[in-house]
Amino acid sequence: MMMLSGQPSALLLAAALLLLPAAVSAGLDPIRLIFVAFILGTGALSLRRPRPAAPAPRQVRPSRAAVIEDLRHAAAASAQATKLSFDGPPASARTERPASTLLKRRRRWEISADHLGRLTVLSHSPPLHACGGFLRPEECAQLIGTAARVLVRSTVYGHALDASRTSRSCLLARTRPECRAALEKVLALSGALPEQVEDPQVTCYTRGQRYEPHCDGPELHDPQGQSFLQCGGQRLLTVLIYLNAVPRGGRTRFSQLGVEVAPEQGKAIVFAPAFLDGEIDAALVHEALPAEDEKWVCQFWIRQRPDTTGVFMHNPDAQ
Numbered sequence: 001m002m003m004l005s006g007q008p009s010a011l012l013l014a015a016a017l018l019l020l021p022a023a024v025s026a027g028l029d030p031i032r033l034i035f036v037a038f039i040l041g042t043g044a045l046s047l048r049r050p051r052p053a054a055p056a057p058r059q060v061r062p063s064r065a066a067v068i069e070d071l072r073h074a075a076a077a078s079a080q081a082t083k084l085s086f087d088g089p090p091a092s093a094r095t096e097r098p099a100s101t102l103l104k105r106r107r108r109w110e111i112s113a114d115h116l117g118r119l120t121v122l123s124h125s126p127p128l129h130a131c132g133g134f135l136r137p138e139e140c141a142q143l144i145g146t147a148a149r150v151l152v153r154s155t156v157y158g159h160a161l162d163a164s165r166t167s168r169s170c171l172l173a174r175t176r177p178e179c180r181a182a183l184e185k186v187l188a189l190s191g192a193l194p195e196q197v198e199d200p201q202v203t204c205y206t207r208g209q210r211y212e213p214h215c216d217g218p219e220l221h222d223p224q225g226q227s228f229l230q231c232g233g234q235r236l237l238t239v240l241i242y243l244n245a246v247p248r249g250g251r252t253r254f255s256q257l258g259v260e261v262a263p264e265q266g267k268a269i270v271f272a273p274a275f276l277d278g279e280i281d282a283a284l285v286h287e288a289l290p291a292e293d294e295k296w297v298c299q300f301w302i303r304q305r306p307d308t309t310g311v312f313m314h315n316p317d318a319q
């Protein structure tokens with residue numbers, strides 16, 4: 001029996017009807033004969049019929065509104081990506097900018113907002129502030145008076161004599177009464193822990209003496225800076241105070257910022273020579289231009305970590 005038509009039960013039924021008279025005369029039950037023919041045809045169909053392939057996933061065509069919405073999202077995402085990647089200056093300008101403007105997301109020591117109102121902005125980025133009248137004239141005079149007795153030739157890296165720094169200087173014990181006012185003001189301005197602050201350094205320049213361009217801390221991988229960094233880590237904030245009036249010469253120059261600061265008695269300048277992670281900010285390289293008139297300065301530096309070993313605190317100085 002051909003089962004190709006797809007209607008096998010109809011063919012079986014037709015065959016059963018044709019054979020019906022013969023079957024009746026042979027004594028078979030005609031109703032049963034028709035029923036059996038129908039069942040056989042249906043079974044054969046289910047065995048032979050090719051199984052339908054699994055339906056292909058329905059391709060839902062997005063509506064026009066959905067397409068427009070998707071495009072809107074894509075455009076917004078791309079605008080955001082563009083904004084992020086050009087948050088700094090355009091790539092063509094990058095090599096000409098100081099490092100700190102390229103890395104403006106890197107964090108540095110921040111002066112508390114309470115004190116910012118008292119400061120004059122000399123540079124926004126990187127921040128360089130001045131504070132007139134930070135120390136009173138008598139506080140300045142006391143520091144000079146004490147330091148004048150204990151000055152020695154200035155060093156770099158804490159110990160080496162170097163032609164780039166020709167002044168004389170000393171470290172003073174913070175416990176000295178003449179250091180206390182300055183230390184308290186530095187702590188208030190910076191918000192640092194007392195243990196993070198180095199004992200103050202006082203420096204004197206006479207005619208022709210200078211400090212050539214330098215950063216206030218070592219590069220993190222500089223082998224010569226390792227012993228310095230081991231105790232307290234990097235210098236994160238500099239407070240440089242001018243202790244006397246200097247009519248001529250001795251300015252502090254920040255070459256990358258185009259800023260020169262003229263010394264004025266009691267004035268402080270404040271900046272973060274390194275980022276919080278300890279990397280030096282090369283944009284804050286600075287120098288003491290050659291002195292003409294005698295010049296005195298006092299510096300406080302704030303380190304990454306408290307001094308646990310007494311290396312930069314509690315100098316015996318000349319006590």
Ligand SMILES: O=C(O)CCC(=O)C(=O)O
Nearest residue numbers: 211251252286287288297
């Ligand atoms: O004396 C100055 O003007 C700057 C001094 C200085 O930068 C330093 O001693 O590290």
